[in-house]
Amino acid sequence: MTEVTLVLLTIGLPLAAAAIAAVGTRWGGSRDLLARVACAAVGIGFGLSVAVTVMVISSGTIWADLGPIRIAADPLAALMLLLVLGLSAVIQSFAVRYLRGDIRQGWFVASANLLTGCTALLVCATSLATFATAWLAAGAALLLLLGTYSRLSQAQDGVRRTTVRFAIGDSALVVAVVMLMIIAGGDVALDRLGAVIITLPMPVSTAVALLLVLPALARSSQIPFQGWLPATLAAPTPVSALLHAGVVNAGAILVIRFAAVLGDQAIPMTVIFLAGAATLVYASVIRLVKPDVKGRLVYSTMAQMGFMMMACGLGAFTAAVFHLIAHSLFKSTLFLGAGTAVRRHAVQRDWPTREAVRPTMVVASIMLAIIVPAGALTLARLTIAPDVSAVSLALVAFVALTGGVTLGAALLVRFSPGTVAIGVTSITALAFGYTAFLAVFDSLLTPTAPGIAASPWLLLLPATALVAMELLARRRGAPSGLGRVVYARALASTTLTSARTRPTFDTKEVTS
Structure with a gap:
């Protein structure tokens, strides 16, 4: 099997599965059987995408012609094929059981595979017309889904x-x-x-x-x-x-x-x-x-x-x-x-109210939230990826800020030697993992570098807003002043105002 055939099959299998599901459902075929066949086809496509990725990493971009359409599997396309086909195979395997007996199962299978195939074509497109066509087709498939x-x-x-x-x-x-x-x-x-x-x-x-x-x-x-x-x-x-x-x-x-x-x-x-x-x-x-x-x-x-x-x-x-x-x-x-999360939140509602944190523990939590993420990311950058650009440094600083907010919030819930040890260890491991994976992606991908980009100093705007939001959220008692305004507007913006919208329930969520 040639490299070109591998690429074409990787993209074509989800589209073929969509066609089989659509035709089979219309002819009265077993929806459950069609769902299993489609899931198997996407699974095979994922296996082929693994082979394509290995070939791309070892020998470079793979070009393939399909009539007037030319597609290519470069490092970015190969990684996206792995992601799209892998997730689609797992999700469809889940949906085989989740939607078993549902009269709309065939519709889901056909639409899901159409979306998967169009997205795979999108990431492999090499020309304006092909990219635009795949983009529009993926949007239409999403609407069907x-x-x-x-x-x-x-x-x-x-x-x-x-x-x-x-x-x-x-x-x-x-x-x-x-x-x-x-x-x-x-x-x-x-x-x-x-x-x-x-x-x-x-x-x-x-x-x-x-x-x-x-x-x-x-x-x-x-x-x-x-x-x-x-x-x-x-x-x-x-x-x-x-x-x-x-x-x-x-x-x-x-x-x-x-x-x-x-x-x-x-x-x-x-x-x-x-x-x-x-x-x-x-x-x-x-x-x-x-x-x-x-x-x-x-x-x-x-x-x-x-x-x-x-x-x-x-x-x-x-x-x-x-x-x-x-x-x-x-x-x-x-x-x-999501169903498991519902049950977990139901259990957490019965937990006792957390104890008040002493002022010394608040100060210690804030200090750890500042020092640990910044220090871990700095050490990781120096040891794993010493050659960094100003943009990378700015993003790392932003990640350190969000990591600090997360660590500080966790310690303010319960400050103890155990939570400190777990929090510091977790943040440090995440910092080194983030830096290591980022270095790997830097070595794999070579996208066109922009000549002009937004100033890294603009990161101060969302950083300041997120810190202010966290401070408002952590205030005790009923919200007042700015907090009340933000809360009211946030709550109002989550309400759908369409007159045609009525409260509905996902029956699968209720019964799962």
């Missing part, structure tokens, strides 16, 4: 909100792609976009770049397109988990693939950073007031995508890809375990 329970009013509202925001972002992408193709005289390879954009006047190139920013923000549920992701909670849990197998992460892929257009201008890169920073702070605040498990996970995802877009705006593309993959694996696992 969100309509799994299409008779529910809340599901209909979620599809409507998603359609509106995707339509705005995708229209901007189509306009930008058409403009670039007209200027280039036809379809053009993504790695040749730099030569095309350099011939344009600055106002035109900036306008094209800003048009490309819109679909990246919309697909990743970033401000001002943040409303669609929280409205998708009516979809079954496997759908929520599958969203993290490449859909909400597609914004970073677009920014990286179009780095030649975006990366040489300060305005679009700054817009990307500011949108990500605003979303990070906004979603972090909303998450604190959400009472339901899946709701908290959704806003946590928005915040994490905000951090990813911040990294893209800073030009730290390798860090963005590392965060993309780590977040996808972590959050998909949390969604699949």
